[in-house]
Amino acid sequence: MTEDEVDAVAKELAKIGGAAWYPGRSRGLLLRVVGNRYRDRARVAIAALDRLRARQAAPGPTAATPAGPEAAAPGAGEPLQVGAVVVYRPPNDQRAIPCRVAKLENGRAYLVPCPPPEVGWVPLASLPPQTDDDRT
Known part of the structure; x- marks a missing residue:
């Protein structure tokens, strides 16, 4: 598993989770924590795929x-x-x-x-506007 694969999967997980993804921008602690959280989850997902592919590629019965x-x-x-x-x-x-x-x-x-995650009341000004691409 490469860091490029981890970043690509983490980016998609962040999109699904509704969080912004800024892999190169580390201004503020919050963005780094969000990025690391999705990177950890991406590593787990990629490791599961790697195990599945290895099990499918192995000949004979598998344990x-x-x-x-x-x-x-x-x-x-x-x-x-x-x-x-x-x-x-x-x-x-x-x-x-x-x-x-x-x-x-x-x-x-x-x-x-x-x-x-505990999400409650947030100011509307802190939410990005939804574009037509986000609705599809």
């Missing part, structure tokens, strides 16, 4: 992928770090829960579910 943080960990070259966002799938469950790694001990990760 089931393990559930838990190992299944959603970043690519093999990237170690799992405290503060990273992973997608946890509980055993025998269809849910996918975005979680942040709080601790790493003895080959295990302590995961804390990411809270849903």
